[in-house]
Amino acid sequence: MKRRTLLATAALGLGLTFGGAAMAQDKTKACFVYVGPIGDGGWTYQHHQGALAVQEAFGDKVEIAFQENVPEGADAERVLTQMALSGCNIIFTTSFGYMDATNAVAAKFPDIKFEHATGYKREHPNVSTYNARFYEGRAVQGHIAGKMTKSNKIGYIASFPIPEVIMGINSYYLHAKKVNPAVELSIVWAFTWFDPAKEADAAKALIDQGVDVIASHTDSTAPLAEAAKTNGAVIGFGQASDMAEYKDGPRVSSIIDNWAPYYVKRVSALMDGSYAQADAWEGIAGGEVEIGEITALVPAEVKAEAEAMRDAIAAGTYHPFTGPINKQDGSVWLADGAVAPDGDLLGMNFYVEGIVGEIPQ
Amino acid sequence: MLRLEKRASPSVFWERASPFLAVALTMVAGGIMFWILGKNPFEAIRTIFWDPLFNDQFAAYSRPQLLVKAAPLILIAIGLSLGFRAGIWNIGAEGQYIMGAIFGAAAGLAVYPVESRLIFPVMIVAGAFGGFLWAMIPALLKTVFRTNEILVSLLLVYVAQNILAMMALGALRNPEGGGFPGSRNLSQIPSMANPELVAGTGMHWGVVAAFMAVIAGYILLQRHILGFQIKLAGQAPKAARFAGVSPARLVVMCLGISGVLAGLAGVFEVTGPAGQISIDFNVGYGFTAIIVAFLGRLNPVGILFAGLLMALTYIGGELAQLMLGLPSAAIQAFQGMLLFFLLGTDLLTNFRVRLAKREVA
Numbered sequence: 001m002k003r004r005t006l007l008a009t010a011a012l013g014l015g016l017t018f019g020g021a022a023m024a025q026d027k028t029k030a031c032f033v034y035v036g037p038i039g040d041g042g043w044t045y046q047h048h049q050g051a052l053a054v055q056e057a058f059g060d061k062v063e064i065a066f067q068e069n070v071p072e073g074a075d076a077e078r079v080l081t082q083m084a085l086s087g088c089n090i091i092f093t094t095s096f097g098y099m100d101a102t103n104a105v106a107a108k109f110p111d112i113k114f115e116h117a118t119g120y121k122r123e124h125p126n127v128s129t130y131n132a133r134f135y136e137g138r139a140v141q142g143h144i145a146g147k148m149t150k151s152n153k154i155g156y157i158a159s160f161p162i163p164e165v166i167m168g169i170n171s172y173y174l175h176a177k178k179v180n181p182a183v184e185l186s187i188v189w190a191f192t193w194f195d196p197a198k199e200a201d202a203a204k205a206l207i208d209q210g211v212d213v214i215a216s217h218t219d220s221t222a223p224l225a226e227a228a229k230t231n232g233a234v235i236g237f238g239q240a241s242d243m244a245e246y247k248d249g250p251r252v253s254s255i256i257d258n259w260a261p262y263y264v265k266r267v268s269a270l271m272d273g274s275y276a277q278a279d280a281w282e283g284i285a286g287g288e289v290e291i292g293e294i295t296a297l298v299p300a301e302v303k304a305e306a307e308a309m310r311d312a313i314a315a316g317t318y319h320p321f322t323g324p325i326n327k328q329d330g331s332v333w334l335a336d337g338a339v340a341p342d343g344d345l346l347g348m349n350f351y352v353e354g355i356v357g358e359i360p361q
Numbered sequence: 362m363l364r365l366e367k368r369a370s371p372s373v374f375w376e377r378a379s380p381f382l383a384v385a386l387t388m389v390a391g392g393i394m395f396w397i398l399g400k401n402p403f404e405a406i407r408t409i410f411w412d413p414l415f416n417d418q419f420a421a422y423s424r425p426q427l428l429v430k431a432a433p434l435i436l437i438a439i440g441l442s443l444g445f446r447a448g449i450w451n452i453g454a455e456g457q458y459i460m461g462a463i464f465g466a467a468a469g470l471a472v473y474p475v476e477s478r479l480i481f482p483v484m485i486v487a488g489a490f491g492g493f494l495w496a497m498i499p500a501l502l503k504t505v506f507r508t509n510e511i512l513v514s515l516l517l518v519y520v521a522q523n524i525l526a527m528m529a530l531g532a533l534r535n536p537e538g539g540g541f542p543g544s545r546n547l548s549q550i551p552s553m554a555n556p557e558l559v560a561g562t563g564m565h566w567g568v569v570a571a572f573m574a575v576i577a578g579y580i581l582l583q584r585h586i587l588g589f590q591i592k593l594a595g596q597a598p599k600a601a602r603f604a605g606v607s608p609a610r611l612v613v614m615c616l617g618i619s620g621v622l623a624g625l626a627g628v629f630e631v632t633g634p635a636g637q638i639s640i641d642f643n644v645g646y647g648f649t650a651i652i653v654a655f656l657g658r659l660n661p662v663g664i665l666f667a668g669l670l671m672a673l674t675y676i677g678g679e680l681a682q683l684m685l686g687l688p689s690a691a692i693q694a695f696q697g698m699l700l701f702f703l704l705g706t707d708l709l710t711n712f713r714v715r716l717a718k719r720e721v722a
Contacts, residue, residue: 037689067682069689071644074634078426079679085419086683100546100636161530162541191526191640360530 030054030267031088032066033079035095041241042194042219043257044068047094047117050259057264061271072097080105084112090270092263093117103127113270118164120346125277130262133283134164135171135345136313137255138215139320140291140306141237142175144253145183145213147302148235152182155206157199157216157223158189161359163348165217170352171320172215175309177354186211189360196222203227207234215239224250235297242292253306254292261287281342284314321345326353364717371710379706380656380663384670386702391695400685408684409677409695419680425563427672429634433458433626435571435668437650439578440619442659446582447594449615453499453514454623455647456521457492461624462631463528464491466544466638469553470533473545480552485566485628492624493617495521500616504609510616522643529640548636555633567629571668574622578661587614623647652700674699 032051036044048066055064065088070079076098083091084105090113093102099119106114106127114127122129145154154176158165169187176183186209188202199218203226206214214236216223221243227234227250238246238254262280269275283289291310294303312318323334328351334340351359388410392402413423437454444451451457465488469480499513526542528534533544547553558564582588594601594611602608626646635642653671657663678692 031683065683065686067679067689072641073636073639073644074429074630075644077634078423078430078676079683081422082419082676082679083683085422087418096541097543097639097641100549160542191530 027061027063028058028090028267028271029063029065029086029088030263031083031086031091032064033070033076033083033091033093033095033098034066034068035070035072035097036194037068041221041243043240044094046240046257047092047259050263051092053260054263054267058267058271062267070098073101076101077104080114081108084109088112090115090267113266113275115266122277122279128266128278128280130278130280131164132257132259132288133281134255134257134289135167135320136283137289137291138168138171139175139313140310141215141253141255142172142177143179143306143309144237144294144298144302145172145215146176146178146180147305148252148298149176149180149183149213151210151212152180153184153186153209153211154213155186155188155203155209155211155215157202157206157214157218158187159193159217160191161189163346166348166351166359167345168217169355170348173355174325174352175320185355187355187357190218192218194219196220199223200226203236221246232297238292244292247293247295251292251295252297253294256290256292258288258290284310285316327351328353328355362717364715365708365712366715368711368713372713375706375709376658379709380658380667380703382706382709383656383699383702386706387695387698390698390702394691394694395687398687398691400687405681405685405687408681409674409692411677412680412684413673413676416680421561423676423680425561426676427669428563428568429565430672430675431668432565432568432571433630433646434650434653434671435664436567436574436626436629437619437623437647438653438657438664438668439571439574439661440622441650442578442654442657442661442664443581443591444615444619445595445654446659447591447611447615448598449612450511451496451499451514451616451619452511452651453495453516453518453647454619454650455643455645456514456518457495457620457623458627458630458647459518459521459525459643460495461488461492461627462635462638462642463525463533463627464488464494464624465628466533466547466631467528469547469550469632470544473550476552478552481555481632484553484632485625488628488631489621489624492620492622492627494620496616496620496623497613500613503616504612510612514616518647525638525642526640529638529642533638535637542640544638546636547632548634553632555629565629565633567626567633570625570629572665575661575665578664582661591615623650652703656699656703671696 032047034044034047038048039045051064051066054062067079070076072095080101092115094117096118099116099121102114102116103121103123106124110126116129118131119129156169156172158169173185186206188205190198190202192198199220199222203214203223212234214223214227216239219240224236224243224246227236235250235252238251240257242254242256243251294306319339321340323338324336325334327333330353388406392406395405396402412419414420441451441454465484468487469484495517498517499510502508502513503510529542535543535545555566590606590611593604594606631638649671653664653667657667674696681687682689
């Protein structure tokens, strides 16, 4: 590819019609934009593991570049443009808030592929979106929670009232309820994805209410740290990363975000020319959602059931949202045997029957 | 042994020269830090200070971006500098910036989807009013109850952040956004957008306003009685009182002007580069502007250059992350060094460094 001079066009004020700015190169350059610091666990860390897997899989044939702590909003658009100018062939934007910036920059660089995580806007043919079916993992957690609770009170630390999170709450509750009809779910909205202090407060509030199993949709280990203070009375789950450091303590299992299979697949497709725009939403089957090791604190029988559910979901023989399921107000959502259409899940803004409380507006 | 000796009057030379010395020292200390991190220090410094301006690949894009990034910093810093000169410390420009954006966006979205040329000007006025209102809280508390404006204005930033989150999740949330937090994208609504005025220049209304603020600030300080009163109050509070300067009026004026300018910066940002009200709309311009104000010696023209320099370290810092793989924390530390050395070298304005002979006992 010939290197094009961008200076002249812009200097003349003829409008920023960027062409493929990639430099003459044999390597495929895959770039990643992170919303937080890479750190040693959590959402951004998991995406970075995926990036490293790409490097591992293709070795010299790819070059990876990344930028951490990129604020969502005005700065994202600039960072993305600079990445495009630096010769990236494919750019993964790994947070929901990059949605508009991704689409805006994609319009200017039609030859570069953009992949936006968790979003729904694909305004240009070079924008794809991808997400993972985390609710599948929530079903397994719900099963464990329903079996393990002694107080029949289970808790959920929720981040933001968006479909992604509500889906997880519903899945968790439905599967706990299925094995333990007496179970009650308490939800605390933390309004953050990562804030150890707030998450710890939320966990304390739940424990004070008598909750003895806590699931969280926030990134830090603070809820597990709070649970650990109860000397085994309260258990919880790892979120995003395995959080294996609490394996000897309250962490009985985890949902691990594994982006490596998707990243490797997309970069590979780009290299061999089979790349096409996509709206990917894979789960346990595709390897994107992993269930972290279930520890010995969980009775063998419960562990076997949980693993059987995981395998059934992976095999496609079981869908976590299979009717009959009613909405919170008692109206029918799914008839007996019906499976939730993806559209319903992606726009989910209601609790299922049995959950107490309202979704914050 | 080095000894410090107080100067009879502040050195004019060092007042002008210390920012340059601070930048030079930052380059040296930063270079050492980059070298310890295993990067070529010369390459890193060149990437930060040179590439955004002159690199073939990036400069055409990043040069105009300097204006985009610097505009809110300059606008806010001009307002702050007036108060700082008079000894009135508005530390809460970040909150005023947020409120400006909220008021401006709310004014526009209230009439959505009406299209009219009048909407944008009304939003600007609303934004300025929002910033003004938020600055009036510390101003009135100080003049009526003698509270400390530093604490009140700073703490109001956190209040503003919570209001921002409330707006992004509630009243201003995009009803077509699938339940996700964040308002409609104002930059995509013709009558509310603050677009690039001339393609490829980065120049939007906020940049125009920043330049106008620099000129107005200059005239105010050089030619206007208020400017004289501000300078007098800062240099000789007692004399100012004898000269008939009302301290209460000065507090209200200084906080009011800085609030208006911060509010304007907020509304220009939310209608332009940022595009929408979201939970993390604010990225610290209000705090960084404090550094810019001092780096620019509280002088409007100085602030113009300081704002551009600060923007350069942001954009160059991003390039250094992308091209050289420097961690973002190292870039933040580098920017922090700038303020550190500036405060350090400021000592030379009021003190003389003397080589003292060691006295023999």
